[in-house]
Amino acid sequence: AQSVTQLGSHVSVSEGALVLLRCNYSSSVPPYLFWYVQYPNQGLQLLLKYTTGATLVKGINGFEAEFKKSETSFHLTKPSAHMSDAAEYFCAVKGLDSNYQLIWGAGTKLIIKP
């Protein structure tokens, strides 16, 4: 069975500081991995995704994530946080045998301190 664990329900960083949101997954097959962002009172928006190929994936708004198979991780980073990054971030995994169903993490709320 597949699962996703996001460490930390809340992460607080200062504006301009590095953002690191952690995601670990379990999957018996090569996974597709996704990061979505949800701003208050809005739906989820795709930030970036890993399917195959290059393990460092760049997304929108300056975010990137690196797929590390040995660590079963797909952590999300951004070099310099901006106030507009305050939102909730969800990691999701889809295995090739899962009938296109995404398995979601519980989410991490990113708080930006001025």
Added chain:
Amino acid sequence: EAGVVQSPRYKIIEKKQPVAFWCNPISGHNTLYWYRQNLGQGPELLIRYENEEAVDDSQLPKDRFSAERLKGVDSTLKIQPAELGDSAVYLCASRREGLTDTQYFGPGTRLTVL
């Protein structure tokens, strides 16, 4: 390209009342998902349609929830009667058949049951 449209955005009802949510997916997207998202949690799949066929409704509480996608385009999710525990955000997403499996989300309907 227009995004996924959902209505209403907010709904407040008393318990035991019926309620319905509507979703219009992105044009050309044959797969449609309904999710429920409780506060502080990731989305939980309720039902997935491939065109007009419900191919995964295993997590839909069928005693009170129903859904339809009659012409394989827009969809309606209904709850009758609503219970206090149904208060949540109901998200609709759509996907175009392909390799990357990216789901595109609507803004959601926030349901409050009093």
